[in-house]
Amino acid sequence: MRERPAWTPRIDTPIRLAARRLIVPVLMLVSLLLIVLGKADVLLFERARIAAVEIMAPVLAAVAAPAASVAAGVHRVQGLLDIEGENRRLREDNARLLQWQEAARRLAGENAQLRALTHFQPQGATFSITAQIIGNSGGAFARNVLVNTGARDGVARGQAGVTGEGLVGRVAEVGERTARILLLTDLNSRLPVVVGPSRQRAVLAGDNSDRPLLLYLPAENTAKIGDRIVTGGAEGVFPPELPVGTVASIEGDTIRVEPYAELARFDYVRIVDLGLSAFLPQSAVPQTKPAKIGKPAAGASPFPR
Numbered sequence: 314m315r316e317r318p319a320w321t322p323r324i325d326t327p328i329r330l331a332a333r334r335l336i337v338p339v340l341m342l343v344s345l346l347l348i349v350l351g352k353a354d355v356l357l358f359e360r361a362r363i364a365a366v367e368i369m370a371p372v373l374a375a376v377a378a379p380a381a382s383v384a385a386g387v388h389r390v391q392g393l394l395d396i397e398g399e400n401r402r403l404r405e406d407n408a409r410l411l412q413w414q415e416a417a418r419r420l421a422g423e424n425a426q427l428r429a430l431t432h433f434q435p436q437g438a439t440f441s442i443t444a445q446i447i448g449n450s451g452g453a454f455a456r457n458v459l460v461n462t463g464a465r466d467g468v469a470r471g472q473a474g475v476t477g478e479g480l481v482g483r484v485a486e487v488g489e490r491t492a493r494i495l496l497l498t499d500l501n502s503r504l505p506v507v508v509g510p511s512r513q514r515a516v517l518a519g520d521n522s523d524r525p526l527l528l529y530l531p532a533e534n535t536a537k538i539g540d541r542i543v544t545g546g547a548e549g550v551f552p553p554e555l556p557v558g559t560v561a562s563i564e565g566d567t568i569r570v571e572p573y574a575e576l577a578r579f580d581y582v583r584i585v586d587l588g589l590s591a592f593l594p595q596s597a598v599p600q601t602k603p604a605k606i607g608k609p610a611a612g613a614s615p616f617p618r
Contacts, residue, residue, distance in 0.1 A: 462490075473555075475555070476575075481579070498521065507543055522569075537563075538560050540560040
């Protein structure tokens with residue numbers, strides 16, 4: 314087997330030594346030449362730079378396209394998240410606005426009722442107090458409302474319940490702090506009335522429907538649809554000309570009346586003493602306190618039930 318010759322150091326030839334000595338001066342000379350040419354012909358170098366950029370442009374575009382797509386995707390996702398958050402805030406704001414709208418409507422209805430009660434004061438009233446409806450229906454009566462005033466406020470049996478539109482009923486039961494008003498539509502309600510311009514006398518009788526009946530008209534009945542129904546006053550129960558309703562339908566001998574007051578929807582009522590208590594047994598009539606005109610009951614909530 315032949316042995317490998319031992320490594321011997323490389324000996325630089327004169328040509329290599331000369332190339333090493335000349336490479337740096339040559340590079341410097343080329344740089345200097347380029348600088349001189351750049352100063353001498355700017356247009357030439359501008360064209361060369363543009364050509365180089367055009368050559369590299371496709372490469373740069375290919376590299377930039379994925380990055381732009383990723384950035385667009387991130388921006389789109391961020392936009393969707395922002396839209397979702399904005400929708401959530403809008404839904405919350407909408408819910409709050411609906412609550413305020415409902416509260417405003419309730420207050421507007423309440424104010425309208427209270428204004429109507431303020432401007433409505435029946436003639437001959439010796440006592441008046443505004444009460445809030447706190448319940449309805451119960452006991453022996455089917456059509457009635459419970460109010461938050463009672464004997465301590467001067468309320469007594471037989472007093473009338475009225476709204477700005479007209480009569481709603483009379484006080485049937487009285488407690489210390491509450492009272493129950495029997496509505497015109499209740500089966501137990503009977504009210505002497507006068508019908509239309511002919512002034513025929515009749516009785517308004519409830520039958521638990523929304524429109525009470527008109528009974529006991531004389532044989533020469535001339536009632537027509539639209540005739541106004543008011544209290545007569547001759548019986549001493551209520552004062553004359555207290556508005557009750559209008560004739561709504563006539564079917565044979567059955568005549569029904571549409572009450573002026575919305576008996577199915579009212580939140581406040583004015584209780585007035587119109588003289589009926591004088592015709593009731595004194596043991597059933599609590600002594601009334603001094604007149605209170607248009608003053609809400611103590612402790613009454615300003616909000617409808």
